[in-house]
Structures are given as structure tokens and as C-alpha cells.
Amino acid sequence: MNFFLIALLLGVLTPHLAQAQRSYSREIEIKLNKSTIVVESWGEGTPIVLLHGGSGPITGFGGLAPMLAEKGFRVLMINRRGFGGSKGPLDNINLHDYAEDVAGVVKNLVGSPVHILGHAYGNRVARCFSTDYPNLTKTVILLAAGGEVPGEEKAWAALEQLSEPNLSRSEQVKLARASLFSPQAPSSVINRWLDARQVSLDGQAAVQLANRATPLEDWWEAGSSQMLVIQGLDDRIAPPGNGRNLRNRLKGRVTLIDLENAGHAMHVEQPEKIVEHIVRYVGKLKP
Numbered sequence: 001m002n003f004f005l006i007a008l009l010l011g012v013l014t015p016h017l018a019q020a021q022r023s024y025s026r027e028i029e030i031k032l033n034k035s036t037i038v039v040e041s042w043g044e045g046t047p048i049v050l051l052h053g054g055s056g057p058i059t060g061f062g063g064l065a066p067m068l069a070e071k072g073f074r075v076l077m078i079n080r081r082g083f084g085g086s087k088g089p090l091d092n093i094n095l096h097d098y099a100e101d102v103a104g105v106v107k108n109l110v111g112s113p114v115h116i117l118g119h120a121y122g123n124r125v126a127r128c129f130s131t132d133y134p135n136l137t138k139t140v141i142l143l144a145a146g147g148e149v150p151g152e153e154k155a156w157a158a159l160e161q162l163s164e165p166n167l168s169r170s171e172q173v174k175l176a177r178a179s180l181f182s183p184q185a186p187s188s189v190i191n192r193w194l195d196a197r198q199v200s201l202d203g204q205a206a207v208q209l210a211n212r213a214t215p216l217e218d219w220w221e222a223g224s225s226q227m228l229v230i231q232g233l234d235d236r237i238a239p240p241g242n243g244r245n246l247r248n249r250l251k252g253r254v255t256l257i258d259l260e261n262a263g264h265a266m267h268v269e270q271p272e273k274i275v276e277h278i279v280r281y282v283g284k285l286k287p
Contacts, residue, residue, distance in 0.1 A: 025040055025041060025042045025065070025066070026040070026041050027039070027040055027041075028040075028041055028109070029085075030104065030105050030108050030109070032088075032100075032101060032104040032105075033104075034088055034089065034097070034100070034101075035081055035086065035087060035088025035089075035101050035104075036086065036087045036088065037078060037079065037081075037086045037088075037101050037104070037105055038079045038084050038085040038086045039076055039077065039078050039079070039105055039109070040058055040065070040076075040077040040079075041074070041075070041076055041077075041109070042065045042066055042068070042069040042073075042074070042075040042077070043066075043068070043069025043070070043072075043073055043074050043075055044069075044074050045069075045072040045073050045074050046072060046073050046074065046115070046282065047073070047074045047076065047106075047110045047112075047114040047115070048068060048073045048074070048075055048076070048114060048115040048116075048117060048141075048278075049076045049077075049078060049102065049105070049106065049114050049115070049116045049117065050064070050065065050075060050076065050077040050078070050117050050118075050119075050122075051078060051080070051102065051116070051117065051118040051119070051122030051123075051125050051126050052077070052078075052079070052080070052083070052119060052120075052121075052122050053119050053120035053121045053122055053144075054120060054121030054122075054204060054207045054208075055199050055200075055203075055204055055207075056083065056197060056198045056199055056200065057079045057083040057084030057198055057200070057203075058077040058078070058079050058083075058084055059084070059196055059198055060119075060193075060196070060197070060198075060268075061077060061119070061267060062192075062193070062196065062267065062268050062271060063271050064267050064271050064274065064275065065077055067271055067272065067275045068275055068278065071275060071279050074110075076105065076106075076109060076110075076114075078101070078102060078105055080098055080101070080125070080203065080207075081093075081097075081098070081101065081203070081206065082200050082202045082203030082204075082206050082207075083200050083203040084198075086101075088101065090202060090203075090205070090206035090209075091206075091209070092209075092213075093206055093209055093210045093213065094210045094213040094214045095124055095125060095128040095210050095211070095213075095214040095218065095219055096128060096132060096214065096218070097210065098125045098128070098129075098210060099125060099128040099129040099131075099132045099133065100132070102116070102125065102129045102133075103129065103132070103133045103136055106133075106136050107136070112136075113135065113136050113137055113138040114136065114137070114138055115138050115139050115140075115141060115282060116129055116130060116137060116138075116139075116140055116141065117140075117141040117142075117143065117278075118140075118141075118142055118143070118145075119143040119144055119267055120143070120144045120146070120237070120238065120264065121207055121211075123142040123143065123144070123145040123146070123147070124147060124211070124214075124219055126140050126141075126142065126222070127140060127142075127219040127220065127221070127222035127223075128214070128218060128219035130222040130223045130225040131218065131219055131221070131222060131223040132223075134223045134224065134225065137223070137225050138225075138285075139225060139226045139227065139228065139281075139282070139285065140222045140225045140226070140227045140228075141227070141228045141229075141230070141278060141281075142227060142228070142229045142230065142243075142246075143230050143231075143266060143267055143274065144231065144232065144235055144237070144238045144264045144265075144266060144267075145229055145231065145238060145242050145243055145246065146237065146238030146239075146242050147216065147219075147220060147238075147242060148216070148220070148241075148242050148245055149238075149239050149241035149242045149245065150239075151235075151236055151237040151238060151239060152236040152237075152239070154178070154236075155178060155179045155236035155237055156179070156237065158175045158176075158178035158179040159175070159179035159180065159237065161175050162175040162176060162179060163199065169191070169194070172194055173187055173190050173191065173194070176190050176193065176194065176265075177190060179236065179237060179264070180193075180237065180263055180264045180265040181193075181234075181263045181264070181265050181268075181269060182232065182234035182261045182262055182263040182269060183234065184234070184261040185261075185263065185265075185269050189268060189269060192268075193265060193268050221249075221250060224253070225253070226253055226254075226255075226285075227246065227250070227253055227254045227255070228254075228255050228257070228277070228278065228281045229243040229246055229247070229254055229255065229256050229257065230257045230259060230266065230274055230277055231243040231256070231257070231258060231259065231266075232259050232261075232262030232263045232264065232266040232269075233258050233259060233260050233261075233262065234260075234261060234262060234263045235262070235263050235264045235266070236263065236264070237263075237264040238264060240258065243256050243258075244256070255281060257277050259273060259274075
């Protein structure tokens with residue numbers, strides 16, 4: 001019998017082992033009426049759902065999940081249809097379909113309200129989920145929230161070029177810095193992101209279809225939920241004006257955090273600061 005199991009049986013789990021247990025992850029497949037969704041679960045504690053951006057699966061979150069797990073969260077990272085093994089119809093789709101998948105996962109794995117975090121495109125799904133399922137939403141947390149104020153044309157052009165085949169690594173780093181990262185981001189951080197990068201063409205196409213099929217007013221205000229909005233001041237894809245518009249329009253509901261030297265990929269550049277802000281925000285909420 002190994003030491004970890006003995007410690008559990010004796011009820012003498014050390015702080016070191018407790019931390020290891022919180023950092024343990026497992027993959028779960030949830031079969032729903034219209035889809036099969038693959039979820040990666042980390043830790044135990046306060047449930048928080050992470051929704052990824054528009055081009056790749058949950059692997060794009062990097063170290064954010066284990067960091068949150070170490071702070072006492074049960075982290076559920078959900079792969080949308082077309083990403084990371086999740087399956088379901090991708091034609092005639094809209095944001096409400098994605099939100100329904102998230103609700104199915106929450107009902108199956110939690111059964112009570114959750115904090116819902118969306119990065120980039122995931123922020124649209126998070127806000128649509130909160131609008132459609134207020135009884136399953138504690139708060140909405142947005143990273144790199146866009147949707148209203150358009151990004152810079154040069155940044156979008158660089159992002160599109162980044163998907164071209166046969167680029168050298170130096171070209172990839174240059175294009176990633178020009179689109180997703182702060183000019184201050186170390187090349188080592190960008191290289192790690194490039195090493196882990198995965199792209200689903202089918203998933204991307206569905207994302208664009210769902211976006212066009214869903215009116216902005218269906219999801220922009222996130223229902224009536226309280227929101228933590230964390231934005232990078234160097235974000236050229238989802239400019240900081242988006243977060244400021246949310247704060248100004250939804251007075252009293254939005255807590256806005258500006259991160260210096262952070263771009264669209266802020267969760268890769270500054271995960272520790274993001275976790276710090278989330279922990280502080282959630283800790284101030286009424287039980």
C-alpha cells in the first residue's frame with residue numbers, strides 16, 4: 001500500500017500531500033442529449049468552470065487550472081463541441097447551444113451554482129450561460145472580454161497569418177507577439193504557448209457560425225450576474241474599451257481590473273496575478 005493511501009486511511013494527510021491531491025486532474029466524458037462533452041477536472045472545493053477561447057481546446061489555459069485548484073477551487077475545464085474530443089452538431093449552431101452544453105455539465109457534475117470564467121470567445125459563452133441559466137450562475141469572470149469594441153486590424157491580420165503552414169518559429173513568435181501577447185512578453189513565454197498550441201478547424205468554423213447566429217443583446221449583459229472583468233491594457237484583439245463599456249453600462253455589477261503589460265493571452269502571461277484577483281474577488285462575496 002503506498003504512502004498516499006495510508007495517509008488517507010489514517011486521516012493524517014500532510015499539507016504537502018493535500019496540495020498534491022488538489023492538483024490532481026482527471027478527464028470526464030459527459031453524454032448529453034445533443035452532445036458529448038469532455039471535461040478536465042482539477043481539485044476540490046468551490047466550483048469554477050473555465051471556458052476556452054475560439055481557436056483551441058482547454059490546453060490553452062496552461063497552468064491556470066492547477067493554480068486555482070491549489071487555492072481551494074474545484075476547476076472544471078470544458079471543451080466545446082469540436083474541440084478536445086467533445087462532439088455534437090456543428091451546423092446551425094448558436095451561443096445558446098454552447099451554453100446548454102455547459103449547463104448539462106454543471107447539472108451532472110455540480111448540481112448547484114458555479115463561478116463561470118470565460119477567456120476570449122469563451123466570455124461570450126459564459127455570458128450567454130449566465131443569461132440563460134441564472135439559477136446555475138454564482139458570478140461571471142471574464143478574461144480578455146470582447147464583442148463590442150473591435151480589435152486592431154493589424155493584430156487580426158497577424159493572428160490570421162499565424163495559422164499559415166510552414167512558418168519558422170521566429171516568424172510564429174513575431175506574429176503571436178503582434179496579435180496575442182504584450183510587447184513586453186518574454187519570448188520564452190510565447191514559445192511555451194506555441195509548443196502547447198492546438199487548433200481545430202471544424203471547431204473554429206462552428207465558433208464563427210455561432211457568433212453570427214446570436215445577437216449581441218442575447219449575451220452582452222450576462223443576465224443580472226455580478227462580474228469580474230480582467231483585461232490586459234496591451235490587448236489589441238479585445239481592446240480595454242470593452243471592459244470599460246461593461247463597467248459604465250452595468251454600474252454596480254462589474255468589478256474591472258486592468259493588467260499592465262498583458263495582452264489577449266493574459267492567462268499565459270500573468271496567471272499568478274489572475275488567480276490572485278479571482279481569489280480576492282470570490283473571497284469578498286457573501287456566502
